[in-house]
Structure formats: structure tokens, C-alpha cells
Amino acid sequence: MRDFRQLEWDDQLEEDCRTLTKLAVQEDLGLLQDWTTVALVPAERTGTAHIVARERGIVAGIQSLATVLEEMQAGVDVEIKASDGDSIAANTTVATLRGKVRDILTCERTLLNLLARLMGIATLSNQYVQTVQGTGARIYDTRKTTPGYRRLEKYAVRCGGGCNHRTGLYDAILIKDNHLAQRAERDGADPAAAVTLAREFLQRSISEGCNSDLLVEIEVDNLMQLETVLPSQPDIVLLDNMTPAELRKAVQMRTHLAPEVQLEASGGVHLKNLREIAETGVDRISVGALTHSARSLDIGLDWNSR
Numbered sequence: 001m002r003d004f005r006q007l008e009w010d011d012q013l014e015e016d017c018r019t020l021t022k023l024a025v026q027e028d029l030g031l032l033q034d035w036t037t038v039a040l041v042p043a044e045r046t047g048t049a050h051i052v053a054r055e056r057g058i059v060a061g062i063q064s065l066a067t068v069l070e071e072m073q074a075g076v077d078v079e080i081k082a083s084d085g086d087s088i089a090a091n092t093t094v095a096t097l098r099g100k101v102r103d104i105l106t107c108e109r110t111l112l113n114l115l116a117r118l119m120g121i122a123t124l125s126n127q128y129v130q131t132v133q134g135t136g137a138r139i140y141d142t143r144k145t146t147p148g149y150r151r152l153e154k155y156a157v158r159c160g161g162g163c164n165h166r167t168g169l170y171d172a173i174l175i176k177d178n179h180l181a182q183r184a185e186r187d188g189a190d191p192a193a194a195v196t197l198a199r200e201f202l203q204r205s206i207s208e209g210c211n212s213d214l215l216v217e218i219e220v221d222n223l224m225q226l227e228t229v230l231p232s233q234p235d236i237v238l239l240d241n242m243t244p245a246e247l248r249k250a251v252q253m254r255t256h257l258a259p260e261v262q263l264e265a266s267g268g269v270h271l272k273n274l275r276e277i278a279e280t281g282v283d284r285i286s287v288g289a290l291t292h293s294a295r296s297l298d299i300g301l302d303w304n305s306r
Contacts, residue, residue, distance in 0.1 A: 060159035061118035125160030241267035
């Protein structure tokens with residue numbers, strides 16, 4: 001089965017982490033100092049602190065800790081005690097920091113904000129993945145992400161067991177309703193014709209640096225459009241805001257007309273209706289809530305009591 005690129009922790013994600021750290025430093029410090037820490041903590045003092053998950057969840061972005069500390073030029077060593085994708089209980093220590101107390105205190109909020117955000121997304125994603133277990137449906141994210149955080153947030157979805165939809169506009173063709181609407185007045189809104197045009201464009205554009213192997217997906221709003229588009233052989237058809245009854249009919253139609261085409265349900269998906277949607281037989285379910293509605297996990301910093 002062909003699929004979108006699935007994100008792993010790599011140099012590109014690390015660079016995103018560094019960029020976000022720079023922004024965080026501007027927000028927290030400007031060009032000045034952490035005056036509270038400077039006022040209360042001697043420069044030479046060293047200590048040990050633990051990063052603790054106050055509630056159960058899924059670990060994600062644990063590698064970011066070392067990246068943030070390095071980018072902030074902190075005199076702090078980090079000992080990682082959990083791996084991305086681990087399921088952890090409440091009050092689990094995921095990392096230990098040792099070094100200059102001033103630096104630990106100054107870096108604290110940046111470290112915790114990033115880790116809490118990513119672990120919250122991974123934890124919510126895992127709830128969705130567990131809910132569809134045994135149905136054959138896979139859970140995908142969307143581009144409804146926090147500006148600047150996209151690759152990191154999508155990586156967190158992967159840590160939770162979910163799958164990545166296209167990362168950006170550059171790595172797939174997804175023909176949506178507004179693409180068809182803007183064509184309607186002069187060229188017609190035939191979805192099958194749009195798929196054909198996309199395939200032809202990819203073949204013509206190889207010499208211009210366009211990847212001719214990009215997935216071609218198209219969004220449809222009703223079963224009539226689906227019946228029209230299936231013979232054009234898109235890789236994926238996105239079934240937008242269809243009822244479970246309509247989704248079941250769509251699966252039957254796909255199986256009869258184009259069994260190799262993947263079907264993706266999207267729109268209005270939440271944990272309460274997720275299982276019913278998955279049991280219709282669709283292959284994919286895309287969920288914007290994985291990233292736009294995830295709650296940050298409760299992560300804290302505890303000083304070593306010894």
C-alpha cells in the first residue's frame with residue numbers, strides 16, 4: 001500500500017526544535033536575564049532535578065530535551081529515562097537534569113512546554129488508535145497544526161501509534177472541494193477530470209523537479225461524486241462528512257468499481273463516533289483533533305530531595 005511519508009526524529013525535526021527554542025528564548029528572556037533566578041541563586045550552585053509526568057500518557061519528543069539545552073547553551077546534562085512511544089504511569093520520571101541551577105531554572109518552562117505539548121498529542125492519538133483496534137482502519141493526522149510545530153506535532157502522532165497524512169502542500173496532491181469549485185465556472189467541476197489533469201501534470205513536471213510518484217487524493221461530498229471519480233483511479237478518495245450509512249455504501253461501491261483505491265473518512269470525527277466510523281470498512285480516518293484539540297500533558301520539574 002502506498003502512503004504518505006511517515007515522520008521520524010531526524011535532522012529536520014531537530015532543526016524545527018532549535019527554531020522553536022530560539023522563539024521561546026525571545027519570549028522568555030528577550031535580550032535580558034531571568035532576574036528572579038539571578039537574584040536568588042548563586043552562579044556557582046549546582047543541583048539535580050527530575051522531569052516528571054504527573055499523569056499517565058505516551059512519551060513523545062524526549063530527544064528535544066538535549067536539543068533545547070544545547071540551543072540555550074545551558075550547563076546542564078540530561079539523562080533520558082524513557083523512550084518515545086512508551087506508555088507511562090502517573091508520576092513517572094522521564095528525564096533527570098544535572099548541572100547549573102541557574103540554567104535549569106531558566107530552561108525549565110521551555111523544556112516543559114515543548115514536552116508537554118508533544119506528549120499530550122501522542123496520548124490523545126493513542127486513545128484514537130486504541131478505539132479502532134481490530135477494525136483495520138488507520139488513524140491519520142491533518143495539517144490543522146500549531147504554526148511552526150507541524151513536523152514535531154505530526155511526529156508526536158506517530159509516537160501515539162497514529163499515521164501521518166501529507167506533511168505539507170509539497171508532498172502530495174489533494175484535490176479538495178474548493179479546487180473543484182474554482183474550476184466549476186469555466187472548466188466544470190468533474191472530479192474524475194480533475195484527477196486526470198493531476199496525473200498528466202505530474203508526468204509533464206518531472207523535469208521541473210516535481211515528484212511524479214506523488215499520491216493523488218481527491219475529496220468528495222456524496223456518493224454520486226464517488227461513483228464518478230473511482231474509474232479515474234485516484235490513490236485515495238476522501239469521504240467528507242458522510243454518515244456511517246453512506247460510508248458503508250461507499251465501501252461497497254469502491255469494492256465493486258475500484259478495489260485498489262483507498263477510502264478515507266473525515267469530518268466531524270471524535271472519540272464517541274470513531275468506532276462506528278471505523279466499522280464501516282473505510283481504510284483511513286483523518287482527525288484534525290489529534291493536533292488542534294490535544295491537551296498538554298501535565299509535566300513538572302521536581303528538585304532532588306537528597
